[in-house]
Structure formats: structure tokens, C-alpha cells
Amino acid sequence: MQALIxxxxxxxxxxxxxxxxxxxxxALTGTRLVAIVTLDGAGxxxxxxxxxxxxxxxxxxxxxxxxxxxxYDPSRAVAAEWDVGRWYDDRQWNRDRQxxxxxxxxEFLRPLDLGYWEGTFVSRTTRLSHFLSLHGGTDDMVSTSSxxxxxxxxxxxxxxxxxxxxxxxxxxxxxxxxxxxDALGCAIFVLDDxxxxxxxxxxxxxxxxxxxxxxxxxxxxxxSPPSPSTAREWHEACRQGAIALRRxxxxxxxxxxxxxxxxxxxxxxxxxxxxxxMVASGDRSMAEQQSSLRIVFGLTQAESEVCTSICVQGLTPxxxxxxxxxxxxxxxxxxxxxxxxxxxxxxxxxxRLVTGM
Numbered sequence: 457m458q459a460l461i462x463x464x465x466x467x468x469x470x471x472x473x474x475x476x477x478x479x480x481x482x483a484l485t486g487t488r489l490v491a492i493v494t495l496d497g498a499g500x501x502x503x504x505x506x507x508x509x510x511x512x513x514x515x516x517x518x519x520x521x522x523x524x525x526x527x528y529d530p531s532r533a534v535a536a537e538w539d540v541g542r543w544y545d546d547r548q549w550n551r552d553r554q555x556x557x558x559x560x561x562x563e564f565l566r567p568l569d570l571g572y573w574e575g576t577f578v579s580r581t582t583r584l585s586h587f588l589s590l591h592g593g594t595d596d597m598v599s600t601s602s603x604x605x606x607x608x609x610x611x612x613x614x615x616x617x618x619x620x621x622x623x624x625x626x627x628x629x630x631x632x633x634x635x636x637x638d639a640l641g642c643a644i645f646v647l648d649d650x651x652x653x654x655x656x657x658x659x660x661x662x663x664x665x666x667x668x669x670x671x672x673x674x675x676x677x678x679x680s681p682p683s684p685s686t687a688r689e690w691h692e693a694c695r696q697g698a699i700a701l702r703r704x705x706x707x708x709x710x711x712x713x714x715x716x717x718x719x720x721x722x723x724x725x726x727x728x729x730x731x732x733x734m735v736a737s738g739d740r741s742m743a744e745q746q747s748s749l750r751i752v753f754g755l756t757q758a759e760s761e762v763c764t765s766i767c768v769q770g771l772t773p774x775x776x777x778x779x780x781x782x783x784x785x786x787x788x789x790x791x792x793x794x795x796x797x798x799x800x801x802x803x804x805x806x807x808r809l810v811t812g813m
Contacts, residue, residue, distance in 0.1 A: 489506065490590050520568075530554075578613040650676065651678075660736075716731075
């Protein structure tokens, strides 16, 4: 049982396919086939995961059910509103005469040599439901007396499936942020404390391709030919907030804004160590700066506007509150949140960060 539970959560975490867990359930219940059917909030089938005693059978039933026969599944009309844990028994709800006239039984299950089936909802939300289905037994696959203990398996399945949905949602959010990060017009580099490049958006990649003054050696930013003083000069540049890279005449130096990020900042938390944000921004509108602040540091719309009002327009917190028609307490609360998300503690540091975006 412990191995089954480990398989269930490994599948929920995406570390292995669901078939591993379903195969263990099939062996435990002595069935030919076990499936998890995923339904949307309207009860429409989205997908199914199947494990069977041979791969050909698994492929046929998965394709057949997903493509056509889910429309004729009699359990959908009966159990559509059932709570998690209530047990469905095909023989109880579909008598012999009903099964003999059922498209689902006669055209789908019978040609595949599958008998009756049992099952239960293991997870239900307003958006997604998951139904565990067991096919092919001649006797009770899960006896009435053992269904109570089988519910613990259903409980673990439900938790793992909800975890899978949460991870998928989180990944979608990450993918969205990544795409917007790449769409920013300014070149943004994320470096660790040894100047090793961790992230670069599309604008940064284009800048690296065309700008010879911007050198990366073995993945490490080299502002000048390496020397014993390189580390000290880099830390001094970070303290000052900018570094100028020499370019051949008649070109002016390439100025890169440097913003140290504490390990607790929104950007650095994924790496759990201090980082440096290096930006080649040029002239940017406040709207573009606000967009960068929201994407890179997770500021809200209001926080990004307050940030640029104070750091770019030079407004005091009181003047900012008056211009926005809110209380000074609201502005102070937003400033506190801005400091927490960006990892800076002083106004001068915040000004340097915002003007470099």
C-alpha cells in the first residue's frame, strides 16, 4: 500500500506517469483496466489516463472513450452530481436488459471483452472532477465490505490530482510571466553574486549578439579583462548603481544600471541568494517603467504608479496621496509593500532601481 501511495503522489507531482499508480490499483483489485476520467465543470470529458493488462487494450479504450463513447457513458447521467466517495456499480444501475441495448456496452465494452465496471469520484471542484473507474471483473472488484478502506486510496488520489491541477495553474502563470518578461523592450540580465548569468530576456540576448563591449566568458559577465581587482571593481560599481563599458570611438560608453537584490526579493527568491539586476534601459516612459516593475518585482498597478510618482516625478508621499485622492496611510502601506517586494530599504536605493528599469 505504501508503494501505491508513493506512486500516486509522484504522479501528482509530475515525476512519473499516472499509469504506474493505476497499474498498482489494477493489481490490488484484480481488474483488467483502471482509468481516471477528468471532467470539466459542465461534466464534459477532458481526458483520461488508463492502465490495462495489455498496451493495445489501454490504447483502444483511451482513444475510443475520448473520441466517441464518453457521449454514451450511462454513469454520467446517474452520478453527475454525486459526492466524492459514493460508489457506482454498473450492475446496480444498468440491468441486463439495459446493457443489452446500450451503445456503450454493446459497441464499446463488449468488443474489447470488458465486463461491468465500478467507480467513484475521487476529486470534485467547480472546475474539474476526477472519476476513478475499474473495468473487467467477474466478481466484485472492490467488495462492499472493503469499500470503506478503499476510500483512503481515493483520498490520496484526490489530493494528488488537486496538487497536479495547482501545479499546472502555477506553471501557466510562470509561462505567462516569462513571455511578458521576454517582451519587455529593455535588456534585462539577472546575475548572481559572482556575475554568473542566470536569466536574460530577448532584448538582452539581442544586445549580447550585437554589442562587443558586453562580454560573457563561460557564462560569467566580464566588465573588463580579468584582473585581481575585478571583483572589487564590480562590487564598487554595484554600490554606485551603474557601470560604463568602453566602446570604440566614436561610440559613447554602454551604460548598464546595476541594482543589488536581496535574497528575500521577489526576483531572488527562486534562487535563494542575493542577485544583481543589470539593465540597459535607455529612455523609457513611466508606463514602461511601471510595466517592468510589475513583471520583475510583482508590484500591483497601484504600487508601480506610486513607485514612479515618488522616484521619477519626485513627489513626496503626502503629495502622492493628494494627487491620487487617497490617505497618507494608504501610500505608506503601499511603500512598505514596495520595499518588501523589491528588497530595498532606503528611498535612494529605490530611486536607483526605478530609474534603471
